[in-house]
Amino acid sequence: MTAGGNTARRDTWPEDLIGPVQKLPACKELWVALSGGLDSSLLLHVVAAVYPGVRALHINHQLQPNHDQTERACVELCKGLGVELEVRRVSVDTAVGSLEDSARAARYEVFKEVLQDDDLLLMAHHADDQAETVLFRLLRGTGVNGLAGMPTSRSLGRGHLYRPWLGVTRSRLEQVAREQGVSWTEDPSNQSEVHDRNYLRHSVMPGLKQRWPGLLKRVAHTARACAESEILSQRLAELQWQSCGDDKGRIRLAPFSALGQIERRNLVRWWIHGRGLPVPALSGWDSALDQLIHAGPDRSPEILGNGFCIRRYRDHLYLVAEVRIPEAPRSLLPGQLLKWGWWTLQLVPDSLSTTPESSCPEIRVSTRQGGERIRFGANLPSRSLKTWLQEQGVPPWERAALPLVCEVSAAGEAWIAIGDLWCSEQYSGGAHAAGWRLIVERDCD
Template structure:
């Protein structure tokens, strides 16, 4: 433990620390992310003085030799302040990848689980953290969005994250903590320069601050400028989507091709981010999009991302999430929700008289095996399913995954639906003939 003193609530704190805390947005529950270190321990003291009800959340990553002592210190601190504390222990993957990133992912997963509707989680990031973040991202070659640094607030799970002290330096926090006798636990890993952020903190930032005393303010100014630029880029993408996007979530090639190369890149990155997917770190986005747009009609160009790809078919670009396609045939039972690739299927009773499972016909779901023919009406000739899907503009990658639904009876098998493209009148609308209604939806519906 460092410093020390009485942990009782105090009524007065410096205005530069308590002022931002007193201006928090309205919320249902107020939380403080408590690591046990200087910054979060001081934040909890100040917040507890400003609000009658606050809760703390401590994530024990179980990575440091003193993690039990740190957890105990958090328990004692909250007991002294009369603050309810929730402790969560997590197991951090220590295999491939960055240990720091794995710990952060585990920590934020707990945050998302704990926060309820309109809850607010406070984090004690300060001006030095912001400067280190911007510099670290600059060295990694990030774009304007990354150089905007950490936002003051953003959504997190069902609630929101808020950083009231991004404009306060760490030296100021330490000064106040020592003057007020606030105790905190030291993380031994913070001194190791094996981690990139610690190297920046201990070996790079001190020299930069000495050379440029106003460094934190300069970096904060640049970060705000980048944030404003990113906001304008997002707004431009939203406006251009109105002419380039369609109601199926695709990009129409004709208006998209008329955009400038930078505008095309901006729109596609916005498109990916809007679907909740990570934007690929391509070295040359413009070249990749040019290849996607101008490849011959016999080619199948694509841009691959983490868990998805962007593909071109006919007059559109498609954002195709990576999904597992079930192996059929599988029975579709009443009331069951069946996930099938990009589709969801349900069989629901159309009336009270068809609510028992015994009254339900045998329904199965499968995929193409090749050579299927289908009749769309009793008085119509059968047609090749392959030809029909081509006429409907079904992209090649969807044809093998499309759920084919059929009814099994003593008379044999009869097709009743082809994905979300066609459904027999016996199982759609009022479904008077079959007594059951088949609902097939896509993930973009």
């Protein structure tokens, strides 16, 4: 640990460090992600000099032998600066994927949990981190979006993440930290070249910087150019969605097939990303989309992604999120919010009713078993549910998951709702007959 003390005074910090901190976006609560290392420790000092009410958040991954020492150092640092500190210990899944990715996922889950509406979380990433990120993504294989590197600002849960020092080099941060006597703790894993990013940092980047002294600025320029290109691609997708998309979140095949191959890929990737889903790294995008467009009516092609798939039905493309459907029927109780696949169901009392909950009829939710018939009115004949769903244009995968709601009484069972497609008059509108109103909403189009 480097020796130092509390130096949090506004007039002691150079302009290139304090200037970006003084220009932060407005926020309700300001946080600094504090790892205990040089970068985040220095950032907390500078931020505390400008914003007395800043709070710090330390995530202890419990992976390094000195993790207790690092946590104590963060506590002492915040105590000396008069900064409120929140410490969260997480368990990192070391059996799935890379350790770096798992630790990052665990860390960001905490960030999302802590941040409230309009909160701002500062991170101390700098120009060297940005260059490493761009090069690392290039070597792994990426598109323009990946080569744009880390954005200065982005949404994170209910709040936002902000990186004020992406234009400052690591050597400059270390120079200022030593001059000001800032204390920090070294992470022993940062020296191990087993991790790819550490290999880039210690064995690749020094040689590149020596050969091309302006490397960091060049990479930053490339990242900005790629970011601008990505913005233009998104804007194009938004414009083309106006002609290809519909109010149900689907893509209409006729105008979509008229687009060029690059435009199709761009629109579909924008579609996936807009739903908060990871875009698949497919090598055969054009071939996969051609199959969706030109497949015969008896075929069911699909593009598989992580947690979703893209399917075709009746001249539309559907983005189908992966969901769990209850295997057995469930009772729907008053005031309960029942999650059922892509739908949520709820029984609420009629605003004019004084009926107690104990008098609510038994309501049961289930899926199709086959052979069901529905009567849509007291004086109407019953109809085959299968035929009716086909007439409504409900895709096959949704028919199997659709929540069917029935009222169970001494007189028998009576269907009162078919997903969000139809609801009996007794349980819709004012619900005067039953005293209860059934609300079925689709929460994932």
